[in-house]
Amino acid sequence: MPQIIPIRDLKNTSEISQMCHASNEPIFVTKNGYGDMVIMSMKLYEEKMFMLDVYKKLEEAEEEIAEGKVLDGEESLKKLREKYSV
Structure with missing residues (x-):
């Protein structure tokens, strides 16, 4: 199941980095309840x-x-x- 986080959570950079490295899927970032970006590990x-x-x-x-x-x-x-x- 995909991970979805609000854009305001991007302030926690080390936590987001850990999430990216622990996940085998991209993480979807929402803004005002709508899809805005996708992030993943290198x-x-x-x-x-x-x-x-x-x-x-x-x-x-x-x-x-x-x-x-x-x-x-x-x-x-x-x-x-x-x-x-x-």
Whole structure:
């Protein structure tokens, strides 16, 4: 379940930092009862950005497959072996 805190609680920076590091989810900050910001630890941010990049690359790969932009694996390896005399 997501954690939701009011913006006035951001005054307690060390407590907020501990919450961010203890949570595996972003913390939602509200202002006047409405969503305003999202905060998270750097570690969680990097993990989320990494996964976002993975999903983006998978989506691009699926589009290339759908468009028929594929290479034959055996033929590609053969060309590489010839090029580098392996």
